[in-house]
Amino acid sequence: MKLVSRSAWGAAAPTGSYSRISSTRGVKIHYEGSAVPGALAGDHGRCASHVRDIQRSHLNDPDEGWIDVAYSFLVCPHGYVFEGRGLHVKNGANGNPSLNAGHYAVCAMVGTSGVVSPTAAMLDGLVDAIEYCRAQGGAGGEVRGHRDGYATTCPGDELYVWVQRGAPRPDGSGTAPAPAPPSGPASAAPPFPGRILRLADPMVHGADVQAVQSRLIERTWSVGPDGADGWYGKRTRATIVAFQQDSTANGWPLADDGEVGPLTWAALWDRPVRR
Ligand SMILES: [Zn+2]
Ligand SMILES: [Zn+2]
Known part of the structure; x- marks a missing residue:
């Protein structure tokens, strides 16, 4: 400063x-x-x-x-x-x-x-x-x-x-966010990681998977006993499917394929919480 x-x-x-x-x-x-x-x-x-x-x-x-x-x-x-x-x-x-x-x-x-x-x-x-x-x-x-x-x-x-808009820095590198509205923790989505996250063999692992899991937990979804471990296992996939179906039911339509592409990624951060 x-x-x-x-x-x-x-x-x-x-x-x-x-x-x-x-x-x-x-x-x-x-x-x-x-x-x-x-x-x-x-x-x-x-x-x-x-x-x-x-x-x-x-x-x-x-x-x-x-x-x-x-x-x-x-x-x-x-x-x-x-x-x-x-x-x-x-x-x-x-x-x-x-x-x-x-x-x-x-x-x-x-x-x-x-x-x-x-x-x-x-x-x-x-x-x-x-x-x-x-x-x-x-x-x-x-x-x-x-x-x-x-x-x-x-x-x-x-x-x-x-x-x-939450008093963001002009380059988007950080914000001075206003407190979350009562409807839930809406926030600007971090950039989409560029790869689609899905259940695969070998198992997909990384900080982007961990970010998705952390965001799900923040939105009160359970991702299983291991928490945000960064591994895209069956439990994480099942939670994504449930999240996608919940989104569709709440007016934010998503295919319930259990994959995190750009649309599901955006919904994870930007869709208002209604559950
Ligand atoms: Zn001056
Ligand atoms: Zn004034």
């Missing part, structure tokens, strides 16, 4: 005392919601001064009474994570004191004109900030938009769609 400390960006000292917090339910994503100078996009040298401007405008806001920049962190188009109030401090951005204590506030430096879309580097920086809040700041697994629970258009439609 490319973290820019308060001293590095030239933060002014807070004008009052912070409220300390030990943990949060997660992170809320914001955007600036105003003009963000387009020149910022091509010149990281301008970003620290832009963060100082944001802090100054917050300190001078007559209505809010802010003691500091309102956000926990701010992320620039180049993926740098600027420390705002930082970890274990209640932010001022989420809308009211209880919302501010509930989630850290991470602001993307995009707005309604100038820089209007997040860059790939920025999305990576946002995920860096989320992971940092979790690893060091006691943040839980939630990733939400400012508009969740508060009447605002923030963080804009583009970032909000990204939040709803």
